[in-house]
Amino acid sequence: MELTDRETWTALHGMVFGALFLLAFAGGLAGLWSLRPEWVTLTGLQERMFRLKAGVATMAIVAWVTVATGTFVVYPWYRDPPPVPQGGKFTDLPLDVQQDFPRAVLLNTPGKEEWHKFGMEWKEHVAWVSPILATVVAFIVLYYGNQLIVDKKLRYASMALFVAAFAAAAIAGLLGAFITKAAPLQ
Amino acid sequence: MATIRYEREGGGKVDEIAWQAQELKVVERPNGPAAAAMIAGAIGVLVLGFLTTLNEASTDAHDFLEFWKSVGPLSGKTLIAVGAFLGSWLVLAPLLWRRNVALNTVLLVTAVLITGGFIGTFPKFFELFA
Numbered sequence: 001m002e003l004t005d006r007e008t009w010t011a012l013h014g015m016v017f018g019a020l021f022l023l024a025f026a027g028g029l030a031g032l033w034s035l036r037p038e039w040v041t042l043t044g045l046q047e048r049m050f051r052l053k054a055g056v057a058t059m060a061i062v063a064w065v066t067v068a069t070g071t072f073v074v075y076p077w078y079r080d081p082p083p084v085p086q087g088g089k090f091t092d093l094p095l096d097v098q099q100d101f102p103r104a105v106l107l108n109t110p111g112k113e114e115w116h117k118f119g120m121e122w123k124e125h126v127a128w129v130s131p132i133l134a135t136v137v138a139f140i141v142l143y144y145g146n147q148l149i150v151d152k153k154l155r156y157a158s159m160a161l162f163v164a165a166f167a168a169a170a171i172a173g174l175l176g177a178f179i180t181k182a183a184p185l186q
Numbered sequence: 187m188a189t190i191r192y193e194r195e196g197g198g199k200v201d202e203i204a205w206q207a208q209e210l211k212v213v214e215r216p217n218g219p220a221a222a223a224m225i226a227g228a229i230g231v232l233v234l235g236f237l238t239t240l241n242e243a244s245t246d247a248h249d250f251l252e253f254w255k256s257v258g259p260l261s262g263k264t265l266i267a268v269g270a271f272l273g274s275w276l277v278l279a280p281l282l283w284r285r286n287v288a289l290n291t292v293l294l295v296t297a298v299l300i301t302g303g304f305i306g307t308f309p310k311f312f313e314l315f316a
Contacts, residue, residue, distance in 0.1 A: 042208040071264060076256035118309045125238050125307035128264050129231050132271050133300075136227035140220050146212045154220055157293055161224065164300060 218282030228299035230271025235306020
């Protein structure tokens with residue numbers, strides 16, 4: 001049982017960093033939602049605020065690491081052009097060679113083209129929305145801190161941006177999982 | 187002040203927690219810095235969507251955006267979008283730092299820009315320009 005370099009980086013990108021971001025989202029949203037003086041004590045609010053600050057800052061960093069590894073480490077392997085001889089076809093290559101080129105596998109397998117043309121094309125772009133918006137939310141939480149407890153409008157705006165960051169990451173994560181199933185990076 | 191009181195089966199009442207009014211100190215800061223961050227983030231998202239669509243519409247743009255051959259034009263699209271986000275934040279933050287702005291307007295502008303960016307990254311949309 002072992003993982004190749006490519007499988008290790010793919011797992012780090014999707015199953016460690018990406019999954020960490022998606023899992024932490026629920027905690028962050030609950031933290032923002034419950035910043036209400038009528039629900040908890042002052043001590044409780046201060047404890048939640050510390051946890052929220054640490055959580056959103058970590059999420060923003062994890063989001064950047066996820067898209068950076070995905071785009072600049074894993075994606076080049078995905079889109080690597082196959083060594084098709086002049087005048088030849090991708091499907092002429094031996095099967096064990098074909099499987100090293102996931103993009104070409106998808107585009108040359110009937111019924112799987114849309115996983116690249118729609119799935120990967122959307123995933124590779126929309127994923128970058130997530131760290132940008134997560135950074136904005138992290139800044140607001142870190143800079144305003146306790147003010148978010150009393151400033152409802154700013155708190156709701158932060159929550160909306162947080163949900164948009166999550167939506168982008170969820171789309172990218174879901175499509176990434178399906179694409180990896182359709183043509184694994186090995 | 188509120189008290190949680192429960193009765194034991196064998197008799198007797200217990201006041202478990204007594205809540206007391208407490209003071210929360212908040213130093214109110216102007217909303218300008220938040221507005222600057224939100225608009226800058228939305229600009230970054232819009233630029234990403236715009237470049238994604240432009241890459242399909244123009245081969246010159248496609249070639250220009252290919253900062254790294256192994257990554258293709260995605261390298262240029264993402265790095266320029268991040269640059270637009272950070273650059274516009276750098277410009278807007280000092281301008282709005284000590285100001286209070288109409289947050290509803292900022293939220294509306296932010297929502298419109300982000301929606302535009304999302305649409306620009308959607309394949310069924312940008313393929314219309316291919």
